[in-house]
Amino acid sequence: xxxxxxxxxxSSLALAEPPRFPVPANAEAWKALPNPPLPAxxxxxxxxxxxxxxxxxxxxxxxxxxxPLGKAxxxxxxxxxxxxxxxxxxxxxxxxxAKAAGISKEQLEAFADPKVPLGAFARKMALxxxxxxxxxFKSLLEVHGPETMVGIVHALAYAGFxxxxxxxxxxxxxxxxxxxxxxxxxxxxxxAIATPARDKMPDRTAVPGPSTATFDWxxxxxxxxxxxxxxxxxxxxxxxxxxxxxxxxMTEASRARTLKIVWSHVSQGYQPKMTGAWFAAMNQMQAEAxxxxxxxxTLFWIATRTNxxxx
Amino acid sequence: MGHSExxxxxxxxxxxxxxxxxxxxxxxxxxxxxxxxxxxxxxxHKLTGQPASITDADVKELIAAYGRHRAMDIIWxxxxxxxxxxxxxxxxxxxxxxxxxxxAPKKEKP
Numbered sequence: 001x002x003x004x005x006x007x008x009x010x011s012s013l014a015l016a017e018p019p020r021f022p023v024p025a026n027a028e029a030w031k032a033l034p035n036p037p038l039p040a041x042x043x044x045x046x047x048x049x050x051x052x053x054x055x056x057x058x059x060x061x062x063x064x065x066x067x068p069l070g071k072a073x074x075x076x077x078x079x080x081x082x083x084x085x086x087x088x089x090x091x092x093x094x095x096x097x098a099k100a101a102g103i104s105k106e107q108l109e110a111f112a113d114p115k116v117p118l119g120a121f122a123r124k125m126a127l128x129x130x131x132x133x134x135x136x137f138k139s140l141l142e143v144h145g146p147e148t149m150v151g152i153v154h155a156l157a158y159a160g161f162x163x164x165x166x167x168x169x170x171x172x173x174x175x176x177x178x179x180x181x182x183x184x185x186x187x188x189x190x191x192a193i194a195t196p197a198r199d200k201m202p203d204r205t206a207v208p209g210p211s212t213a214t215f216d217w218x219x220x221x222x223x224x225x226x227x228x229x230x231x232x233x234x235x236x237x238x239x240x241x242x243x244x245x246x247x248x249x250m251t252e253a254s255r256a257r258t259l260k261i262v263w264s265h266v267s268q269g270y271q272p273k274m275t276g277a278w279f280a281a282m283n284q285m286q287a288e289a290x291x292x293x294x295x296x297x298t299l300f301w302i303a304t305r306t307n308x309x310x311x
Numbered sequence: 312m313g314h315s316e317x318x319x320x321x322x323x324x325x326x327x328x329x330x331x332x333x334x335x336x337x338x339x340x341x342x343x344x345x346x347x348x349x350x351x352x353x354x355x356h357k358l359t360g361q362p363a364s365i366t367d368a369d370v371k372e373l374i375a376a377y378g379r380h381r382a383m384d385i386i387w388x389x390x391x392x393x394x395x396x397x398x399x400x401x402x403x404x405x406x407x408x409x410x411x412x413x414x415a416p417k418k419e420k421p
Contacts (some may be wrong), residue, residue, distance in 0.1 A: 048383035059402035086363035128402035137403075148367045150402065151338030157397035164390040168370065203349060208357040212349045213339030215356055221337050229313050232406040239402060260411045262404045263314075263395070289384040296388050297346075299355045300315040301333055303392035306359040310312045311399035311406050 039178040040171045041089070041162075049288050050193050054185040055281040062277045064097050064180045069151050071101035076111045077152060081159035083112060084126035090159065091167040092173035100179075117143075118152070125156040126163075130308040137238045146239035150270035156304070158278070173216050195288045201295070217305060221264050232310040237262070242269025313406040314395075321412045348378040355389045 018310040024032075038046075038057075046053035067074035075098035082090025098108055111119045121140055124132050141149050220228065241262075246269040247255045267275040304310070319329045333342070341349050342385040354373050358365055398404070 002411040004408050045315070045383065045387070049387065060326055088338070101386070108401060123319050125397055125401055129397050132401065137401075148420060153401040156401065160397045161390045161394035164358055164362045164393055165386065168358055168365050168390070170367065170370065170385040196380050198384070201381070202345065203377060204345045204348055206343050207346050209342055211339055211342040212353055214353055215339065217337050217339065221334075225312075225333075229406060231406055232313060235403050235405045237402065237405055260407070262407060263398060266402060266404065267398065273371045278394065280384065283389070285384075286388055291388070291395045294324060295351075297315050297322055298332065298336070298348075299319040299351060299385070299389060300318065300392050300395075301312060301336060302352055302355045303359045303389060304312040304315050304396055305337065306356050307393070307396045307400065309396035309400045311314060311395075311404045 001136055018147075032039065036181055036183070037178050038181070040174060041166055041169055044163070044169045044171065048196060049285060050195060051190055051288050052281065052285040054189070054193075055183045055277075055284040058184055059158070059277045059281045060162070061180045061182060062273060063155060064093070065182070066273075067151070067155065068271060068273060069148065069155060071097060072103050073156055075101055076108060076119070077155050078159050079108045080112045080119050080122040081126040081156050082163050084123045085160075085163050085167070087163035087166055089171050089173045091165045092177050095177070096177040121152075122156055125153070126160060141239065146242075147270045149239060150266060151274060154271050154274040154278070155268065158274075198289070201292060205293075215306070220305075227308045237266070239266060239270070244265065246270070314399075317410040317412050320410055350376045351385055354385065355392075358386070358389045359393055370419075 042053050043058055046058060063078075065071070069077070075094050079091055079098065080092035081090075082094055095105065098104075108294060110116070112123070114120050114123075117136075117140060121132065121136065124136075137149075140152075144152070242265065244255075244259065247258055247265075249272065250258060250268070258268050264275070270298070316329050316333060319332065320326070324332065335343055336352070337348075341352060344352070350372055354369060359371065370382070370386075373385060376382075377385060
């Protein structure tokens with residue numbers, strides 16, 4: 001019996017011995033390992049909006065590696081959209097992804113030919129989306145169907161978003177383009193990250209003086225603006241409204257909210273992955289920046305007026 | 312545009328305030344706003360309409376007015392607006408007839 005007790009005690013002591021090799025904490029271990037490279041834009045955003053930068057990387061991954069449109073079409077659309085707004089970084093990303101998908105530079109240029117309907121659509125979406133006619137859209141819809149067309153619109157909307165970030169941040173294309181990150185960030189990661197504190201918003205007291213508006217919007221002042229909104233209310237949707245059962249993956253509360261907003265209903269119904277990744281980035285930014293809503297929606301109004309988007 | 316007006320209402324402006332604000336913006340009467348607001352408005356207009364023409368001076372001016380982090384917030388937000396409008400315009404979504412973002416939050420009485 002004594003021998004048995006001694007054996008158990010010895011075994012317990014043996015288990016309590018230090019590990020043969022030190023096992024550092026997770027964060028320490030990561031310092032010693034080569035982390036995957038991050039693109040310049042993500043590094044720039046991470047200094048102010050670290051959690052948003054993570055969501056943007058996930059969104060970027062979706063569009064570049066697992067787009068419902070396929071890698072080849074996604075790269076072609078991005079190339080034309082970035083070319084239209086002179087985003088060299090955006091074009092470099094598209095060329096990198098096109099090469100990985102087996103698409104040559106010549107094929108990209110051929111797609112951008114104004115005679116190619118989808119290439120012409122992509123260019124118009126980048127430069128003046130309001131100028132796309134119902135007839136142009138209908139002819140593409142007959143070929144591609146609503147699901148793909150909504151996906152194409154979201155891919156080009158993402159390009160419009162991302163190219164503006166790249167151009168405003170002044171990011172130059174990397175000598176060796178950075179491949180998609182290929183990872184997601186879990187809740188623990190987000191919990192451990194702190195967002196830098198913001199400066200107080202400046203005093204918004206008016207300063208009498210000359211106006212600094214830099215446009216001529218006289219064409220729509222007075223009564224014409226409400227007319228444009230009324231016209232937009234009567235517009236027929238260019239794709240059929242997706243049936244409600246397409247939103248079966250959502251909770252009841254989310255579905256009810258989504259059904260009220262045409263933007264969300266069409267996007268979630270036809271392209272839930274693209275829409276979900278976009279909303280995740282957008283919601284993260286809103287939570288992280290906590291910026292005054294009157295101020296941001298005033299900027300939204302100016303952007304919609306500039307784009308002549310009356311929705 | 313319809314949605315931005317709905318969201319201004321959700322943010323707390325009443326109908327008359329939304330109408331006055333957007334009428335001033337549309338007419339270019341920006342002198343009624345602060346210097347910093349006008350900088351943000353100009354930046355929004357330029358990044359939306361001519362993104363490749365954004366210069367170092369434009370960004371420096373934005374940072375001087377708002378600080379580095381808030382300037383990043385503004386750049387992100389304006390780019391976000393351009394995602395939303397491309398979907399709205401590309402699909403020509405019909406504008407809803409009521410405020411789909413819900414009523415303005417009730418202000419608590421002091």
